[in-house]
Every structure is written in C-alpha cells, then in structure tokens.
Amino acid sequence: MAQKMSIMEVCPDHVLEALREKKKWMLRAEVIDNETYRRAMEVGDYNRGRSVSDLKLKTWEYGMAANLRSDSLYQDDRYVPNKFSHPHRNDNVNFPEQEYSDFFGGTLGTKLAAEYEKNRIDSYTDQSEAMKECVAEKRAKLRDVAAEVDQLNKQA
Numbered sequence: 001m002a003q004k005m006s007i008m009e010v011c012p013d014h015v016l017e018a019l020r021e022k023k024k025w026m027l028r029a030e031v032i033d034n035e036t037y038r039r040a041m042e043v044g045d046y047n048r049g050r051s052v053s054d055l056k057l058k059t060w061e062y063g064m065a066a067n068l069r070s071d072s073l074y075q076d077d078r079y080v081p082n083k084f085s086h087p088h089r090n091d092n093v094n095f096p097e098q099e100y101s102d103f104f105g106g107t108l109g110t111k112l113a114a115e116y117e118k119n120r121i122d123s124y125t126d127q128s129e130a131m132k133e134c135v136a137e138k139r140a141k142l143r144d145v146a147a148e149v150d151q152l153n154k155q156a
Contacts, residue, residue, distance in 0.1 A: 117129075118130050
C-alpha cells in the first residue's frame with residue numbers, strides 16, 4: 001500500500017485523471033455486457049408461459065409448426081434485406097439512389113457480371129459463350145453462302 005501511495009504522490013494529475021477515466025469506461029463496458037447477457041438469456045414474448053410439455057408430438061418438425069417458435073436466423077424474414085432495411089447496411093435498399101437502372105432494366109452490377117460471365121473461358125472447352133456465339137454466326141453465314149451456291153448450280 002505504501003508503494004502505491006508513493007507512486008500516486010509523484011504521478012502527474014493528468015495521468016491520474018486518465019486512469020480514473022479508464023476505470024469508468026471499463027466499469028461502463030462491464031455493465032453494458034451484463035445487460036446484453038441478461039437480455040440475450042430472456043425468454044422471448046412469443047414463448048413466455050409455454051414449455052416443451054405443451055407439445056403433443058415430441059418431434060422437431062412439430063415444434064416448428066406448433067405454438068413454439070425458435071429464435072433462429074432463418075425462422076422468419078427479419079434478415080431479408082428486401083423486406084426489412086437495416087440502417088447499418090450501405091446498400092440500395094436503404095439508399096435507393098444507389099440503384100442504377102439502365103434502359104433494359106437491371107442494375108449496373110448485374111449487367112457487368114453478366115458480361116464477365118459471357119466472356120469467361122470455360123476450363124473444359126477452352127471457349128467462352130461469346131466465342132461460341134461468334135463461331136455460330138460464322139457457320140450461319142457459311143450455310144447461307146453454301147445454300148446460295150447450291151441454288152446457282154441448280155439454275156445453271
């Protein structure tokens with residue numbers, strides 16, 4: 001205790017003040033953590049007053065369709081961004097001005113992704129969809145030319 005007192009006597013006031021503030025912040029963080037834990041451990045309003053013994057069938061499927069509802073992430077549409085916006089997310093649901101619609105519809109990102117996908121070379125065939133379309137167009141032109149030559153040969 002004497003060593004603590006001797007350190008505190010020589011310590012500048014601004015350092016002591018910083019230590020006090022740090023201790024306050026740590027206590028505040030502990031209180032917030034405790035409150036968060038208590039809230040997380042509470043039974044939801046929709047399950048209050050109910051128990052597993054209320055179920056007639058003791059299977060997981062029945063629990064999902066009966067009067068008990070889980071707190072699962074996928075149970076309802078709370079996390080579907082098109083139905084419920086989340087203010088912390090920077091997307092075009094929260095900020096509609098970010099959405100870009102071109103003349104044909106869609107957004108710039110999907111149009112660009114489709115363009116990349118069309119020109120992506122397949123590892124099995126070593127060709128992209130754009131390459132296949134180009135070859136098909138050339139073959140169609142050659143078929144037209146061959147048909148025209150056949151027609152001219154029949155006339156002569």
